[in-house]
Amino acid sequence: MAEVLAWLATQPLITLFIAIGLGTTVGRISVMGVRLGASAVLFVAIVLSVFASSYGISLELPEIIGQLGLAVFAFTIGVVSGPSFFHGLVKSWPWLVALAVTLCVAAFTARVLGPLLGLDAHTIAGTFAGTLNSTPGLAAAGGGPSATVAYSVTYLIGVVAVMIVMDVLLQRRARDQDAPPELFERAIRVERHDSPQVSELLAQHGDEVCFVRLSRSAEAPQVVVRPDDALPQGAIVNVVGPADRLEAIARELGHVSHYRIAEDRRSLDVMRVTVSDRGIAGRMIQDLDLERRFSATISRVRRGDVDMAGTADLVLRLGDRVRVIAPKRRMQELTEFFGDSSRGLSDLNPVLLGLGIALGLALGTVPLPLPAGGTFTLGAAAPLVLGLILGRNGRIGPLLTAMPHTAATVLTDLGLMLFIAAAGVRAGGHLLQAFESDLWSRIALLGIILVATMLTTSLILIRWLGKMGRTRFAGLLAGLQTQSSLLAFGNDQTSDDARVALGYSLAYPLSMIVKVFLAAVLASV
Structure with missing residues (x-):
């Protein structure tokens, strides 16, 4: 087995497609009526990477694979969601305010409880970024060893906890009042x-x-x-x-x-x-x-x-x-x-796809100032925001700025699987190292408290007081986590109900920006 894993370590593309193939196979298995769908790629990639690490072998995928997948995924989900996003934006601003408040409450909780658990500022910021699945947040926290360990310990906590809540919500989605009328x-x-x-x-x-x-x-x-x-x-x-x-x-x-x-x-x-x-x-x-x-x-x-x-x-x-x-x-x-x-x-509309993603990636590199000092970039949020803008009307003069629903769905799924496979391999590589730390139990405890705080606050402010339907709220939770595997889970559970993607695209841009800002603040105080 060690020889096979060592060979895979030299063949990143084979490793990538093994993770995708096995992951989608596992995702089709139904347990008590629940299937993980494409999101299972993330878990299979983590298991594969951890298994290799147990033999002292490091599986790595070129960073460009994850970046490519995320760019394609974010841009196409924006193009498809653009019309619905802007149509409902006028009445959505209270939900966006509530989303920002939810993240601030989670950050405040981390800042208060972290020192009581004996955690330093960078570990607290890494725990916040990991629990809320924010890789840019980890970078904003400095990306040092302590932050990275905390991120690796809490990453799966955030994914699994939100996935469980999403499943409960979607099992009851037939009661939603905002379903498209027959x-x-x-x-x-x-x-x-x-x-x-x-x-x-x-x-x-x-x-x-x-x-x-x-x-x-x-x-x-x-x-x-x-x-x-x-x-x-x-x-x-x-x-x-x-x-x-x-x-x-x-x-x-x-x-x-x-x-x-x-x-x-x-x-x-x-x-x-x-x-x-x-x-x-x-x-x-x-x-x-x-x-x-x-x-x-x-x-x-x-x-x-x-x-x-x-x-x-x-x-x-x-x-x-x-x-x-x-x-x-x-x-x-x-x-x-x-x-x-x-x-x-x-029709993939390659002019839109090529120039749109290029412009989105370029905008994502522009440094923006932080009030506490330093800068941050929008990263993957920029292609999504640009996709929303271009997809709003579907045309700018003679230029067609939309894609067929079928083609966009295929591109979204492909980009999603590339990104979560790369993310899973990367996270799994740090997981064993993380559990070697004697701080892991305290980090995990803080992560559990943070995700519970985030879920409870968002349920109260957005789901109940904001009266958002269960299906859209499930998508919003995936977007709040900026976690594409959760979107894949929601799509699989609902047979690609448009409300899941709409909730995701509504939350993703603001959530990504706010989490980067809050992670930087937590690391500096």
Whole structure:
């Protein structure tokens, strides 16, 4: 065995992919309904590294592997989360304030209890960085031997404790009130005499409803609905949206009709097409002017595994599957208009990927001053922040700044596994050394108290007082830890529910900056 491990020590790429392969295999094993998913790569890499260390062999991966993985992961998760992040940012600021308070409470706890446990400032700062899984925080703490030992002892404590809490939260996520609403179709007969306009109804019932087809009677030909259309008495209108909105519209207009207008294809047909034309991606549905150009409309958009109503202000992305309603004779034109190529699912947008990550990494090296003296850099937070900005609208003039959901998911998973495999090998290499120290039990005790403090404070301030749903809060905990393996765990438990990534991207940038600052302060006092 020693010979095999010694050979692996000379073959870092083989070591990397063994950790990834074994980790993902272990991650598929279900224990009491829980699977670790891609996050198991971290634990397998740690075990592999510790096992080699027991033979006096050091397994090391080039630092550039972890940096590459983290850059790709952070940037693509930002691009995918950009639209939702900025859409909800206005109401998210109380959560961000609570997140900063949570980290400050944890740092204060470390500063008070650390000396009582006989720990010096650098050990306290390393314990804080390790418990909260902040490698930049370790660097801000000086990265010396005492800080590194404390970081190694508490790193797994932070990962495992938060993973347990996330699992408890996600087991109960069906009760969340912020889940994306399921979409339904209803045929509604208009009984009102005043012929209300569609635009008035849209303004009244929100942006999750889409009026699709209109027929003045069961025998009359159907037409696609325009915002300025009036709904005369006796007309039948086809509406897509959440069940409660449809019920409210039906009560206001008249009643639900038994006429199956969506199945009547004498005048209008329906088909699913893939958005693969770059000229379409990054534009709102209303900007395509489908009603005038093709007498067509979009009723639904499927992105990943989520269906959304085809509302006027919805921005289309490469790889979206749109449900188009139009006259049969215009279907071929619409197919050509949208592209309808599988390339729309896999286009990596290499211009965005290359230049975006390069600019993000460059911004991450810019030194920023600390109030207590010295400087820090944003590091991996910079590509994520830049990805959020570029992904917000999906287009800057002629430049497409979005990626297909499928391609972005693949890149995110690849970057994630590269980074956590490298992080696991590095952490495992220090673990045996850490347990040789007679301080490890006191360091571990402080780490347990810190993670309990962080979890309790965030549960009170964000989950309960802030009324954040369990699924998004689980993602926020992963982002608060700036721990990609926890994001992988959350994604695996929820089949990539978008709320997990949204919570993660909301917390990650601020959390990373605040933890670096607090670690530097703890090391200096």
